Amino acid sequence: MYGGAATMVGSGLVLLVGLAMRLPSRRGHPGLWDVLLELAKGRATAASERERRATAVEVLERLPDGGRMHEVDERGRRRTYEVALATKGPADVDGGR
Template sequence: MSRRGRPGLGEILLELAKGRAAAASERERRATTVEILDRLPHGGRVDEVDENGRQRTYAVVPVSKRTHGKGGRR
């Protein structure tokens, strides 16, 4: 911190770099998930648990059971 209680330039740049690294990591995670889902057979499933303990499940639904609402993959 600077003398006036505000972050200095070095601290701002460090936080900016952390944010950019986190964004790049999330883009890579999403791209990898899409790649895996594209290779799974119908009925396949991927379970993810991230470093914060958040769980995600992705399932490849057979064509006859898909609903085409807003969002999601078609």
């Protein structure tokens, strides 16, 4: 219910900040379009990261116990996820007596 209103207010604030910085871009000073471009890049990056995480969770849920998933992103950063081995049952608290 309030999400749409928050989006409108946030977008309006970005627009006002851009207008305060003036529409035409002067040398060394960002203009409205520079602000909007950075906003769009940030949103696209966040959406891409959410999609990557959702995909990783889905793949990890389908891996067998002890399975691994290796991931290399566009920057060359490597990640390895490993599914833990399942235990046979609850630990024996009294030492098997």
